[in-house]
Amino acid sequence: MTNNNWYLISEPDQLDTPALLVFPERVRANIRTAIEMVDGDPGRLRPHVKTNKSAEVTRLMLDAGIRKFKCATIAEAEMLGMCGAPDVLLAYQPLGPKLLRLVELIKKYPETQYSCLTDHPDAAGQMSAVFTANDLTVPVYIDLNLGMNRTGIAGTGPAIDLYRHCASLPGIRPVGLQAYDGHIRQTDLAARTVQCDEAFRTVETIQNALFEAGFPAPVIVAGGSPTFPVHARRKGVECSPGTFVYWDKGYSDICPEQHFLPAAVLVTRVISLPDERHVCTDLGHKSVAAENEPGKRFFFLNADGLVPAGQSEEHLVLEAPEGHGYRPGAVLYALPYHVCPTVALYERVFTVEGGKLTGAWKNTARDRRISV
Numbered sequence: 001m002t003n004n005n006w007y008l009i010s011e012p013d014q015l016d017t018p019a020l021l022v023f024p025e026r027v028r029a030n031i032r033t034a035i036e037m038v039d040g041d042p043g044r045l046r047p048h049v050k051t052n053k054s055a056e057v058t059r060l061m062l063d064a065g066i067r068k069f070k071c072a073t074i075a076e077a078e079m080l081g082m083c084g085a086p087d088v089l090l091a092y093q094p095l096g097p098k099l100l101r102l103v104e105l106i107k108k109y110p111e112t113q114y115s116c117l118t119d120h121p122d123a124a125g126q127m128s129a130v131f132t133a134n135d136l137t138v139p140v141y142i143d144l145n146l147g148m149n150r151t152g153i154a155g156t157g158p159a160i161d162l163y164r165h166c167a168s169l170p171g172i173r174p175v176g177l178q179a180y181d182g183h184i185r186q187t188d189l190a191a192r193t194v195q196c197d198e199a200f201r202t203v204e205t206i207q208n209a210l211f212e213a214g215f216p217a218p219v220i221v222a223g224g225s226p227t228f229p230v231h232a233r234r235k236g237v238e239c240s241p242g243t244f245v246y247w248d249k250g251y252s253d254i255c256p257e258q259h260f261l262p263a264a265v266l267v268t269r270v271i272s273l274p275d276e277r278h279v280c281t282d283l284g285h286k287s288v289a290a291e292n293e294p295g296k297r298f299f300f301l302n303a304d305g306l307v308p309a310g311q312s313e314e315h316l317v318l319e320a321p322e323g324h325g326y327r328p329g330a331v332l333y334a335l336p337y338h339v340c341p342t343v344a345l346y347e348r349v350f351t352v353e354g355g356k357l358t359g360a361w362k363n364t365a366r367d368r369r370i371s372v
Helices: 024-037 055-063 074-082 097-108 121-133 156-168 189-212 249-254 339-343
Strands: 019-022 068-071 087-090 113-118 138-143 172-179 219-222 237-239 264-275 278-281 298-300 307-311 316-319 331-336 348-353 356-362
Touching: 024 055, 024 348, 055 074, 055 356, 068 074, 074 087, 074 097, 097 113, 097 121, 113 121, 113 172, 121 138, 121 156, 121 172, 138 156, 156 172, 156 189, 172 189, 189 219, 249 331, 264 339
Parallel strands: 019 348, 068 087, 087 113, 113 138, 138 172, 172 219, 219 237
Antiparallel strands: 019 264, 264 278, 264 331, 278 316, 298 331, 307 316, 348 356
């Protein structure tokens, strides 16, 4: 097989579809590339595991020297604890039952240092009460709103006040700032850098003010995939990309300056020919992230001229060129545009090495609950 056909498997009849393939050698290469981008220091990485949700990928990162991780769910946090990850930031503000589950998790995996986010005095108070009642002191990061307008506290003064407030409460210990800037997504790296630097000035102002007030310099956890190359140049900042392990078509288009390899591929089959100009495959929207319009959900690697005409739960209808040669049973390969929620649709991924199916990795943290 040529490099252009890296995604092909030699015995596709062994694989039921739709399915998601992962290529471990490419995953390892992507981990090496991420470490190279932070000048070879894995201590500057805090990868987000929401993309892979996999113990096997986590262990590959641990083997490469990465010790700090970020996650979004209690299940992801537990998967990291099961793998022996030393340092785990739950990048979420846990409240209600989620807060009680975090307590149970901390007790179940005492070798893992768990931390979480807060962005409001009331939430910090609830955490303080629950952690104190369980004889725990948990590190917390202040979640900053840098323009994402999803979570986080906006403004330097309110953030500083919240940090001080957290320092006065039992059961929690403020240690840093989360600066997620996922809204910064210009394709041009220079324009992306300008906007990222502008947003980051707020973070530096808060960090400097807290240090001058007598606090230890707060740890800064910054960015996602699009701003990774910008934050990678900042010494003393922990970078938290996640998509890099599998990469996808969306970030390949948005971030052409990043040299990660696509490592996750969808496989689908033609199951019907409704008429002369249409083919139907089994890649329904239960099998690929469907938040984008149909033309931005998948990118075929071995099928030219197919245009989405309709998608339902189990079916994808495509308009085909006149005189096309697609027949029932034809195997098609595609890159997902957004791999993170695509992975969440699959119980397991199938691994491919040397063009052959070699096994399967369970997406352990796909479930909302593992045991806690």
